[in-house]
Amino acid sequence: MIRAHTVEQVRAAEETLLAELPEGALMQRAAHGLAHAVLDLLGGGYGGRVLLLVGSGDNGGDALYAGAVLARRGAYVEAWLLAEKVHPGGADALKRAGGTLRRLDTPSPSGSGYSTSGSARWSSRERAQRATGSRPRSFDVVVDGIVGIGGRPPLRADAAAALEQVAGIPMVAVDTPSGVDVDSGELAGPHVSADVTVTFGTHKVAHLVDPAALHSGVVHLVDIGLDLPAPALEALQPDDVAALLPSPDPHAHKYTRGVVGVRAGSSTYPGAALLSVAGADCGLAGMVRYVGDPAVQELVRAAHPEVVGDGRVQAWVVGSGADDGAKDSLRTALTDDLPLVVDADALAFADLVTGLPAVLTPHAGELAGMLGVDRADVEARPLHHVREAAELYRTTVLLKGRHSLVAEPGRPVRVTTTGTPWLATAGAGDVLGGVIGALLATGLTPYDAASVGSWLHGAAATYASQGGPIVAGDVARALPVVVASLTR
Numbered sequence: 001m002i003r004a005h006t007v008e009q010v011r012a013a014e015e016t017l018l019a020e021l022p023e024g025a026l027m028q029r030a031a032h033g034l035a036h037a038v039l040d041l042l043g044g045g046y047g048g049r050v051l052l053l054v055g056s057g058d059n060g061g062d063a064l065y066a067g068a069v070l071a072r073r074g075a076y077v078e079a080w081l082l083a084e085k086v087h088p089g090g091a092d093a094l095k096r097a098g099g100t101l102r103r104l105d106t107p108s109p110s111g112s113g114y115s116t117s118g119s120a121r122w123s124s125r126e127r128a129q130r131a132t133g134s135r136p137r138s139f140d141v142v143v144d145g146i147v148g149i150g151g152r153p154p155l156r157a158d159a160a161a162a163l164e165q166v167a168g169i170p171m172v173a174v175d176t177p178s179g180v181d182v183d184s185g186e187l188a189g190p191h192v193s194a195d196v197t198v199t200f201g202t203h204k205v206a207h208l209v210d211p212a213a214l215h216s217g218v219v220h221l222v223d224i225g226l227d228l229p230a231p232a233l234e235a236l237q238p239d240d241v242a243a244l245l246p247s248p249d250p251h252a253h254k255y256t257r258g259v260v261g262v263r264a265g266s267s268t269y270p271g272a273a274l275l276s277v278a279g280a281d282c283g284l285a286g287m288v289r290y291v292g293d294p295a296v297q298e299l300v301r302a303a304h305p306e307v308v309g310d311g312r313v314q315a316w317v318v319g320s321g322a323d324d325g326a327k328d329s330l331r332t333a334l335t336d337d338l339p340l341v342v343d344a345d346a347l348a349f350a351d352l353v354t355g356l357p358a359v360l361t362p363h364a365g366e367l368a369g370m371l372g373v374d375r376a377d378v379e380a381r382p383l384h385h386v387r388e389a390a391e392l393y394r395t396t397v398l399l400k401g402r403h404s405l406v407a408e409p410g411r412p413v414r415v416t417t418t419g420t421p422w423l424a425t426a427g428a429g430d431v432l433g434g435v436i437g438a439l440l441a442t443g444l445t446p447y448d449a450a451s452v453g454s455w456l457h458g459a460a461a462t463y464a465s466q467g468g469p470i471v472a473g474d475v476a477r478a479l480p481v482v483v484a485s486l487t488r
């Protein structure tokens with residue numbers, strides 16, 4: 001499991017550890033982890049050219065100490081100091097190791113060298129340009145030590161101007177990409193877009209939640225020995241999914257394995273029925289029932305001969321392509337008093353499932369409609385909105401997106417990190433609803449069914465895609481292969 005904690009949780013854990021360790025030990029752990037990640041990227045230190053962007057806090061301290069390690073390994077290391085005061089121990093260490101320090105908050109007469117005097121009279125951009133005695137493009141990697149968990153967006157003008165100077169050079173962020181909101185994953189103005197983020201102790205929310213996650217690159221976690229409480233966020237890994245997946249016991253029969261019922265599609269949208277059933281019929285449940293328009297039922301039977309009609313089920317999937325029939329389908333399904341997936345057209349009636357065991361599966365536009373906000377606002381603040389919806393409906397909400405989020409009151413939000421952009425294809429959501437329904441029928445809780453289903457759906461898309469285009473049916477067909485890869 002990947003876990004992410006809030007800044008407050010990290011600060012509390014660090015405080016405990018700091019009291020136990022010799023002064024500076026924690027920062028040394030962080031800096032060595034950072035330096036080794038940069039060395040990996042460079043393929044060794046000798047001959048490498050490294051630029052450090054250094055802010056006023058301990059994030060800058062990490063960068064400076066790591067820079068000292070890199071300089072001792074033979075790299076040319078230059079630090080642009082973005083504040084009048086930077087971590088003194090780190091600055092001394094870099095100087096002693098032969099690094100070059102340039103101050104960006106005050107102009108130096110020569111425009112190069114480490115200046116300690118002068119007044120800031122130039123624009124941020126002029127200062128950044130003037131300080132670049134070495135041409136920024138000649139660096140192999142930039143280390144972003146501007147701000148970490150102590151930063152509050154938006155970035156200050158000097159930092160933003162320095163970032164403009166180094167655009168296009170591979171970027172390693174220290175702890176978090178500077179300029180993102182660490183606890184919400186939201187953006188506010190200029191920010192670092194990292195290729196790699198080296199973080200310490202635990203993941204932070206911004207590494208997993210979009211839009212900030214998109215700018216974190218590959219996240220490398222350095223263990224610094226923090227003892228942490230329950231996380232704010234978690235992301236299932238293959239082992240976690242394998243442990244949660246149902247597997248048939250030796251005496252299983254189709255009813256004991258779980259029966260999932262699908263009430264989806266309509267004469268206007270028969271495809272939604274076929275794809276919801278395709279997801280439900282991935283083999284995880286013992287049997288699939290389809291209930292709907294007779295003509296659509298025929299199509300379903302032709303495509304999936306093993307699917308049967310109405311009868312007892314353990315979970316329902318309702319809403320996709322249901323058109324005008326969504327409300328009736330939902331009401332009828334609710335009379336069975338069973339867990340259910342509420343998708344697409346049925347989401348307009350989500351208040352009917354308030355406080356019941358259900359999985360609501362909106363995309364950003366649908367969630368915006370449910371909460372009475374703009375779609376753009378949901379996309380800019382997905383974590384905030386999915387949590388709000390979970391509280392409002394007192395049930396499980398899966399907000400679909402690049403990194404889908406599963407929220408339930410009182411539980412860590414689960415983030416799905418599997419998937420491929422090729423999954424943004426018509427009908428993919430119908431397949432997802434079906435898989436989650438199948439998992440509910442096998443007895444998983446709505447929270448586990450939603451997060452495991454979302455993980456499998458993303459993994460199946462990646463497997464089917466192999467880097468190329470796919471359609472929703474491909475995802476459904478790949479599901480058994482992905483399940484097999486986890487269970488054998």
Ligand SMILES: NC(=O)C1=CN([C@@H]2O[C@H](COP(=O)(O)OP(=O)(O)OC[C@H]3O[C@@H](n4cnc5c(N)ncnc54)[C@H](O)[C@@H]3O)[C@@H](O)[C@H]2O)[C@@H](O)CC1
Nearest residue numbers: 027030056057058059147148149150151152154155156175
């Ligand atoms: N506390 C610890 O024990 C450890 C901390 N570590 C590092 O320390 C970092 C936290 O250090 P700090 O608490 O000093 O905080 P940061 O270094 O993250 O940032 C605080 C500083 O940034 C400035 N700042 C805030 N918002 C800004 C903005 N929008 N634009 C430009 N500057 C801004 C503030 O004036 C302040 O001086 C972590 O992210 C991590 O990198 C690591 O060394 C591991 C151990």
Ligand SMILES: [K+]
Nearest residue numbers: 144147174176
């Ligand atoms: K940073």
